[in-house]
Amino acid sequence: MQYSVTDKDGNQYGPVDLITLKKWVQEGRVLPDTIVTDNLSSTNVAASQMPELGGVRPINPYENVAAPPSSFSQYPRTDGEMPNQSKKTRLWAILFWLGLGVLAAIFTRSGGLIVSGWNIFDAFKAKSEKDPNGGLCIGVAVGGFLLILIWTIFKNQAAPNS
Numbered sequence: 001m002q003y004s005v006t007d008k009d010g011n012q013y014g015p016v017d018l019i020t021l022k023k024w025v026q027e028g029r030v031l032p033d034t035i036v037t038d039n040l041s042s043t044n045v046a047a048s049q050m051p052e053l054g055g056v057r058p059i060n061p062y063e064n065v066a067a068p069p070s071s072f073s074q075y076p077r078t079d080g081e082m083p084n085q086s087k088k089t090r091l092w093a094i095l096f097w098l099g100l101g102v103l104a105a106i107f108t109r110s111g112g113l114i115v116s117g118w119n120i121f122d123a124f125k126a127k128s129e130k131d132p133n134g135g136l137c138i139g140v141a142v143g144g145f146l147l148i149l150i151w152t153i154f155k156n157q158a159a160p161n162s
């Protein structure tokens with residue numbers, strides 16, 4: 001006997017023999033609601049209604065998936081982190097704001113201190129949010145603040161009072 005299979009999009013495959021049709025069932029290409037046509041009698045029937053196929057059952061996409069490790073924990077975790085969360089860092093933002101602070105220090109009287117002070121706040125926030133480079137962010141922000149502070153003091157001493 002020869003059979004043809006019609007998928008849910010209306011595409012027809014075949015004709016194939018019963019052995020090939022059973023193989024397609026095992027591969028998950030033929031599902032319980034797949035329409036199978038007997039080419040000899042031109043009858044259409046759902047694959048689940050064909051005793052020749054031995055009871056087509058839905059494919060379980062999780063049957064070959066390994067169980068989660070024993071250390072797996074559901075949300076929320078006690079350490080505040082989410083599993084598989086990508087580790088983003090604010091280091092580039094800290095460096096960007098440090099650069100703006102330097103520019104503000106060069107062109108204004110105390111703008112650099114304001115910008116770099118905010119940068120320190122952002123660095124401590126990064127550390128509290130478990131940023132992998134949180135400590136480095138704090139070091140860069142505080143170091144930048146101190147350099148801008150020294151620059152501002154010398155600049156303001158050298159500038160004539162207006």
